[in-house]
Amino acid sequence: MKSLFxxxxxxxxxxxxxTKEDTTSPIQAQTFEVNATSSTDWKYFSFEKDDTxxxxxxxxxxxxxxxxxxxxxxxxxxxxxxGLGKAANSYKKGQSGxxxxxxxxxxxTFAVDDSLKIxxxxxxxxxxxxxxxxxxxxxxxxxxxxxxxPSDYIYYVxxxxxxYAKVWFKSYYSPANASGFVTFQYKYQPDGSKTLE
Amino acid sequence: xxxxxxFLLLLLLSINLHSQDAFISGRVLLDDSxxxxxxxxxxxxxxxxxxxxxxxxxxxxxxxxxTYTFRISLLGYETQEKILTLKSGKNNADFTLSEANxxxxxxxxxxxxxEKMLKNVPVITQVIxxxxxxxxxxxxxxxxxxxxxxxxxxxxxxxxVSITLQGMDAKYVLFLVDGERIAGEVNGDIDxxxxxxxxxxxxxxxxxxxxxLYGSNAIGGVINIITKKISDSFxxxxxxxxxxxxxxxxGGGFSLKKGIxxxxxxxxxxRTDGYDVTPESSHDWTxxxxxxxxxxxxxxxxxxxxxSFIPYFGYYQFERGNVSARPAHDFYQDFNxxxxxxxxxxxxxxxxxxxxxQYNTYNVLELLDNxxxxxxxxxIQTLRTQGNFHISDKNNLIAGLEYNYETLFSIRNEGGLKxxxxxxxxxxxxxxxxxxxxxxxxxxxxxxxSYGLNAAPKISVLYKMGFLNFRASAGTGFRSPALKELYxxxxxxxxxxxxxxxxxxxxxxxxxxxxxxxxxxxxxTSVTVYxxxxxDMITDRWLTDSxxxxxxxxxxxxxxxQGIDLxxxxxxxxxxxxxxxxxxxxxxxxxxxxxxxxTTMHSGHISADYNYRKKEYNLNVQLYCKLMGEKFxxxxxxxxxxxxxxxxxxxxxxxxxxxxxxxxxxDNIFGLVIPQNLNxxxxxxxxxxxxxxxxGKNR
Numbered sequence: 001m002k003s004l005f006x007x008x009x010x011x012x013x014x015x016x017x018x019t020k021e022d023t024t025s026p027i028q029a030q031t032f033e034v035n036a037t038s039s040t041d042w043k044y045f046s047f048e049k050d051d052t053x054x055x056x057x058x059x060x061x062x063x064x065x066x067x068x069x070x071x072x073x074x075x076x077x078x079x080x081x082x083g084l085g086k087a088a089n090s091y092k093k094g095q096s097g098x099x100x101x102x103x104x105x106x107x108x109t110f111a112v113d114d115s116l117k118i119x120x121x122x123x124x125x126x127x128x129x130x131x132x133x134x135x136x137x138x139x140x141x142x143x144x145x146x147x148x149x150p151s152d153y154i155y156y157v158x159x160x161x162x163x164y165a166k167v168w169f170k171s172y173y174s175p176a177n178a179s180g181f182v183t184f185q186y187k188y189q190p191d192g193s194k195t196l197e
Numbered sequence: 198x199x200x201x202x203x204f205l206l207l208l209l210l211s212i213n214l215h216s217q218d219a220f221i222s223g224r225v226l227l228d229d230s231x232x233x234x235x236x237x238x239x240x241x242x243x244x245x246x247x248x249x250x251x252x253x254x255x256x257x258x259x260x261x262x263x264t265y266t267f268r269i270s271l272l273g274y275e276t277q278e279k280i281l282t283l284k285s286g287k288n289n290a291d292f293t294l295s296e297a298n299x300x301x302x303x304x305x306x307x308x309x310x311x312e313k314m315l316k317n318v319p320v321i322t323q324v325i326x327x328x329x330x331x332x333x334x335x336x337x338x339x340x341x342x343x344x345x346x347x348x349x350x351x352x353x354x355x356x357x358v359s360i361t362l363q364g365m366d367a368k369y370v371l372f373l374v375d376g377e378r379i380a381g382e383v384n385g386d387i388d389x390x391x392x393x394x395x396x397x398x399x400x401x402x403x404x405x406x407x408x409x410l411y412g413s414n415a416i417g418g419v420i421n422i423i424t425k426k427i428s429d430s431f432x433x434x435x436x437x438x439x440x441x442x443x444x445x446x447x448g449g450g451f452s453l454k455k456g457i458x459x460x461x462x463x464x465x466x467x468r469t470d471g472y473d474v475t476p477e478s479s480h481d482w483t484x485x486x487x488x489x490x491x492x493x494x495x496x497x498x499x500x501x502x503x504x505s506f507i508p509y510f511g512y513y514q515f516e517r518g519n520v521s522a523r524p525a526h527d528f529y530q531d532f533n534x535x536x537x538x539x540x541x542x543x544x545x546x547x548x549x550x551x552x553x554x555q556y557n558t559y560n561v562l563e564l565l566d567n568x569x570x571x572x573x574x575x576x577i578q579t580l581r582t583q584g585n586f587h588i589s590d591k592n593n594l595i596a597g598l599e600y601n602y603e604t605l606f607s608i609r610n611e612g613g614l615k616x617x618x619x620x621x622x623x624x625x626x627x628x629x630x631x632x633x634x635x636x637x638x639x640x641x642x643x644x645x646x647s648y649g650l651n652a653a654p655k656i657s658v659l660y661k662m663g664f665l666n667f668r669a670s671a672g673t674g675f676r677s678p679a680l681k682e683l684y685x686x687x688x689x690x691x692x693x694x695x696x697x698x699x700x701x702x703x704x705x706x707x708x709x710x711x712x713x714x715x716x717x718x719x720x721x722t723s724v725t726v727y728x729x730x731x732x733d734m735i736t737d738r739w740l741t742d743s744x745x746x747x748x749x750x751x752x753x754x755x756x757x758x759q760g761i762d763l764x765x766x767x768x769x770x771x772x773x774x775x776x777x778x779x780x781x782x783x784x785x786x787x788x789x790x791x792x793x794x795x796t797t798m799h800s801g802h803i804s805a806d807y808n809y810r811k812k813e814y815n816l817n818v819q820l821y822c823k824l825m826g827e828k829f830x831x832x833x834x835x836x837x838x839x840x841x842x843x844x845x846x847x848x849x850x851x852x853x854x855x856x857x858x859x860x861x862x863x864d865n866i867f868g869l870v871i872p873q874n875l876n877x878x879x880x881x882x883x884x885x886x887x888x889x890x891x892x893g894k895n896r
Contacts, residue, residue, distance in 0.1 A: 140478050140480050140481050140522070141481075146689070147480060147481070147521055147522045147523060148522060149479075149480045149522040150522065171522070171524070172522065173522070173523045173524055173525070174524075175524055175562060175564035175565050176562055176565065176570065177523055177524060177525035177560050177562055177570065
């Protein structure tokens with residue numbers, strides 16, 4: 001039964017592709033694990049390269065799209081960069097939410113990076129992050145130490161160069177159970193349109 | 198040395214000189230002259246003993262003619278001691294037991310490190326009989342303690358079970374199994390699910406530092422779990438208890454004796470699907486799912502009436518179901534093994550023991566073929582010898598030498614692997630002055646590899662006035678810094694750190710207590726008042742001169758704890774009894790002026806039980822209510838929080854016919870659910886059904 005649900009969207013999209021006479025081939029969902037274990041350095045990610053990239057000056061470069069430091073995430077815009085980067089929460093969740101989002105709606109409320117005041121163990125800390133993307137997790141103070149629990153929201157992300165992607169941040173832990181490894185699934189539209197199929 | 202070998206040989210030889218031997222036989226009867234089967238008859242000060250047959254007869258041979266104390270005991274009956282002089286050849290003695298709901302003659306060991314009747318021990322001791330707990334459908338040790346000991350409460354935070362005794366947390370409570378420490382503590386709490394009630398005879402609880410012969414951590418109290426002795430006849434027991442959330446406790450035990458070798462085996466398997474009463478934090482359940490398995494094997498070898506050996510080993514494993522956001526779950530493992538021996542020289546005896554316990558924790562990596570990743574291991578080893586000198590019937594001296602070594606590996610430790618050793622000498626004098634006074638004084642001196650010399654003296658006095666017992670105790674206790682407190686190096690997401698401190702010295706305490714006890718076959722009431730003051734308490738504090746946010750363990754805090762404990766048991770009519778316990782604790786952190794973290798000022802329980810016995814049928818009905826006052830979690834520089842008070846009810850019906858016992862009951866009758874209470878984690882009303890089969894009774 002479950003396989004039918006996975007099969008259905010693919011079948012429909014294939015049918016849709018046929019009627020449009022193959023002008024655009026459907027884009028693929030990718031999964032990437034970024035090593036963001038450092039508390040001081042940022043790891044820069046490019047959707048186009050499907051990989052982390054070295055960036056000499058993040059404030060001027062438009063090559064990077066997302067940056068990671070532990071559970072904090074930046075986009076290439078606002079106070080963080082000179083690109084067109086920003087993000088919006090779709091408020092849809094999980095695999096079904098990820099599959100259902102085919103288009104970036106005009107009503108999506110995007111936010112650029114800004115300073116965010118966060119309550120920490122002693123007083124407050126100010127993080128320069130994307131405020132929309134700061135909702136990707138909740139911290140649960142569990143008996144075995146704090147855990148980062150993904151909220152499973154699907155986000156629309158505009159890249160440094162102004163293209164669109166949908167992103168689902170799925171986990172904070174590596175298969176070896178080390179923290180600071182953010183695994184995310186995304187679909188990136190390289191043609192610049194808002195279609196995310 | 199040569200002389201002592203010769204002496205040993207002579208002793209061994211003397212056992213085989215039958216012509217000089219005495220033998221004794223007789224019957225054990227009840228008040229109404231009916232015979233008693235399976236009563237234990239022991240000659241104290243020797244390895245000799247037996248159980249009565251189905252007609253109540255017993256027979257012990259190969260006894261060296263002398264004067265001995267005979268001890269006759271049976272569950273549910275008053276233990277009896279009788280002094281008899283045996284002549285060579287045939288001797289005869291009959292004993293009469295009387296039924297008792299309060300066994301005033303119960304024998305305890307924890308308070309004085311020697312066997313002593315409960316009513317004669319100057320250190321007030323509470324005894325919880327495991328068989329009584331199983332009657333009530335309680336299958337785990339923490340459940341038994343929480344039910345029976347006023348002032349002891351158990352809280353649970355996700356995966357960790359934590360206890361508090363008289364306002365002091367588990368760091369200050371020493372948990373022992375047959376007098377030996379248990380490896381694998383986290384903040385003083387051991388893995389309590391390792392302890393299986395079926396294998397246990399009784400639990401002895403001593404509050405406060407009045408039993409300082411046990412050393413580190415015995416500031417708040419000592420809880421000593423006494424495992425079952427192997428009986429002379431075959432015993433086989435199976436039990437199973439099932440409750441909501443697919444919770445299963447099951448297990449059993451077998452013991453038998455052939456010639457000089459006895460063997461006891463016990464095992465258990467427990468599991469549950471778990472539950473969550475706080476769905477808003479979906480990755481941290483109130484009770485996690487788990488499964489655990491436990492196996493214990495013990496042998497008792499008595500080559501002669503003067504010598505006995507007990508080799509034993511145990512294995513335990515625990516696997517937690519994963520409800521967290523991590524791709525890993527916990528797996529714990531424990532291996533323990535030891536050897537105890539006792540040798541009698543006349544009325545004196547020498548004990549020797551070696552014990553090793555290793556507790557491993559692993560992460561099971563679910564995305565990597567369930568590969569096991571070792572997180573920590575803790576090894577405790579103890580080597581001990583103790584001399585028990587029976588100078589006269591009124592004067593007993595105990596002297597002991599002990600060496601403890603602990604090895605801890607943790608990924609949170611600076612440098613990983615750490616070890617600390619401690620050499621100990623202890624001495625105790627037990628003096629009876631006339632019929633009314635009993636005085637026990639002792640001292641424990643230890644030399645620790647990290648902080649050097651430490652001495653903890655104690656003194657306890659008992660004064661008997663007919664049916665009244667008065668006791669007073671004064672003592673000092675200490676707690677060595679845990680290896681974690683010395684060497685920790687913990688990084689919290691790179692945001693802040695906790696580091697150890699190798700400059701730490703032990704925490705110290707001064708304890709005084711006084712109690713009065715009223716003892717009658719129809720009523721037993723006791724009142725205890727106590728005061729405990731602690732100095733050099735270790736706590737983690739923010740470092741001000743550090744570049745990053747860092748907490749470090751320091752000897753900075755001090756506190757005092759005062760309280761009153763009440764215990765009462767009263768016969769209403771025939772077999773209906775009412776029991777009540779109440780504990781008042783007032784703790785005071787001298788710096789903040791607040792109650793110590795996790796203190797419950799008022800707590801208690803009240804219960805009624807009815808027992809009906811007719812021939813082979815036995816009915817036990819019990820109604821039990823636990824009362825808990827507010828629990829304080831207050832620290833000035835952090836969050837303050839209090840658990841709300843509650844009362845929770847349990848009803849149990851247990852029926853026994855011949856070899857079968859069926860227990861049914863309902864826990865939390867009124868379906869109380871308090872999501873945020875750490876010490877009340879019930880998911881609501883729960884029914885349970887339990888079955889015990891006693892294979893030994895069907896012989």
